[in-house]
Amino acid sequence: MLRQTRSNLFMFCLLIVFLFNGTDTSAASTIKVIGGANQKSQLKGESPKGGIAKFGKITIQILKGNKPVKGEKVYFDCKKPRNVSCQIGSNTTYVGKTNSKGIAKTPSFRVYYGSGKMSINVSAKGAKSVSIPFTVAKKAPPPKALAGSKMTIVSGNNQTKARERTGASKTTFAYFKPLVVKVTNKGKPVNRARITFKCKSPRGMACQFKEVVFTNKKGIASSTGRTYYADGKATITAAYGKSKVQFNLVTGKQAQLASPASLGNLKCDKAVRKLKSKKVLGVVRTLVRNDCSIMYRKKWLKGKGKTNRNICVPAWNRLRKTKMLKTTKVLITNKCPIIYSQGWRKLKKINLAKPPKIKMAKLPMTIAGVMNKPVCIRAAKGQYVVVEKNQKVVNANRRKCGSWETFIIRKDSIYNTAWKTYLSCQPNGRLEGNRKRVGSWEKIRVIPQKGRTFAFRCMAHGKKYLVAEGAGGKNMNANRPKVGSWERFRIEPKRR
Structure with missing residues (x-):
């Protein structure tokens, strides 16, 4: 009798559980793609190298049964090859929130450094993730140069400039007048001819010129640029098809300008x-x-x-x-x-007083010279890297090197002396400065580059490089697969 009562009670409990939970899947949330799927865009432009493919917004809706879910966090993550960069807004990931209709949108996004089929992975709590495909088409090849075209130098050859300091930056630059060329074909000017400028400079000198320009209706094209970090002779080769001309530029000593x-x-x-x-x-x-x-x-x-x-x-x-x-x-x-x-x-x-000697800061040439010492890190445009007060945001926009801008480079890590924290590479490509201990995300390797510069490489999340957006003046990220001018930094001893 007692055994039968217990058996009946057990069956009753199972029935209650079944009635409340059941097999009704309508209680689970679903992600519905409303717009932005299967987009296709071609790489265009000259900067960054290889061009940029731009895409529109992606729109999704979260439903629970037939009812929209309001206020749900939605995570959009770009899935792409390792050497490709993808930015949804300003990062590789984006977090949105559904409105009263259960709809969430991403900002427009862009892809560069590669092509092919990729996707945006969309996920939310309690819902099965959805993959939204898109395609990056290869950049169209540049138009072929007209056979028999000739290029001549109009102005800008054989210039000599001395480096001088401009603004708050302590780096000295030599700014040259525009390098101007003219392209003709059978005596007539060629419009929209694609001219490439390549700079060859001695070791230690940085050379920045507009690499690709197009001629106007008169067949004229010009490239502007500068040299810095060192003196010497540089040659700039302008090319259109088989036609080439060479500009010879000399960067003189800074002392010559100041003397x-x-x-x-x-x-x-x-x-x-x-x-x-x-x-x-x-x-x-x-x-x-x-x-x-x-x-x-x-x-x-x-x-x-x-x-x-x-x-x-x-x-x-x-x-x-x-x-x-x-x-x-x-x-x-x-x-x-x-x-x-x-x-x-x-x-x-004339009994003239001797001109004052210009003291140039000695820059370390090796990694050993910058390790375990208070240093300041400068972006390509001269601004210093800083960990802001909230310790999360890292920028490269300071004119002077104070306590917030002082770092100690240790073995595979970068330590901020003001906040006593380490720089950390995030999975979404952001760089933060709020870690108290060194883990895998905080391991950053210093790699020497040309012209007494250094690059910083994260040892986690695909081994991306640190970048000062815009070469300085903006925020820092940790999402670049290659080293360019934006990813090179100068390390200077901290002056007391």
């Missing part, structure tokens, strides 16, 4: 033109020829000049009246060539 003794000093040329326009260049010549002591006043030149009140004082007053004293000071303190020309004065007769 007042340089013959081609722009300050001297400007001062001479200004004095000529006011018709007082001869008055300055009078001061120099007579070795007037008035030239050796405080903040001018040191030395004992002669005092001739009948000649020196009137000349000085004339310059003061025309407001040309500062311009005169430029001529004298910069050793301008005109002072040593015939009828002015010989070089040995």
Whole structure:
């Protein structure tokens, strides 16, 4: 009797469980693709190398039975080959939220560094994930050059420029005038001709020029650029089909620009033109020829000049009246060539102060030189890498290197001294700076590059490289498969 009662009670419990849970699958959520499936786009453009394929938004709807699910988090993840970069908005993944109709959308996305069939994986809690395919078509080959076309140099050849500091950046750059070429075919200008510019520079020098340009209706095309980090001769080869021309550029020493003794000093040329326009260049010549002591006043030149009140004082007053004293000071303190020309004065007769020596920061050439020391990390444009106050965001947008911008590079890790945290590579391609210990995500290897630069490679998540978006001035990511100019950094000792 008791045994039968227990058996009946057990069967009753099973019945209750079946009634409440049952086999009704309508309780499970489903993901329905509304728009954006099977998109196809071709790689276009010249930057980054190989072009970019742009795609529209992807729209999905989450339903529970026939009812839309509101406020559900939806995860969109780009599935692509290892060497390809995919960005949904600004990252490789995107997290959306469904609205009152159960609909969630992604921003438009783009793909570069590769082609082929790929997909976006969509997942949500309690729902079976869905794969949305898309295709990246190969870039169309460039149009063939017209046979018999000729290219000639219009301007920009045989330039010599000195490196100089611009803005807040401590890196010195030599900016060259545009390299201009003209393409003709049977004497007529060729429109929309694709011209490539390739730079060959000595070791240690960085050379940046517009690599691909197109001619206008007059057959004219120009490329602008700069060199930095080192001095020397660089050659830029412009090519259109079999026709090629070569530009020879020389980057002079920084000291030449800063030294007042340089013959081609722009300050001297400007001062001479200004004095000529006011018709007082001869008055300055009078001061120099007579070795007037008035030239050796405080903040001018040191030395004992002669005092001739009948000649020196009137000349000085004339310059003061025309407001040309500062311009005169430029001529004298910069050793301008005109002072040593015939009828002015010989070089040995002027007791000039020695120009100040320019101290250049010594940059380490090897990994050993940067390990276990406080250093500052700079992007290609010169901005410093910084871990922000929330310790999650890492940017490359600082003009000065303070405590937030100071790092210690240890064995396979980068440590921020301000927050006492390590940089961490995230699975979605983001770079964060909030880890207290070194794990697999925090292992970052330093790899030497050309021109005294370094690249940083994550040892997890596909071994991607760190990148300063836009070469500096924006955020840092850890999602690049190759090393380009944006992925190269300079490491400088921290100045106390």
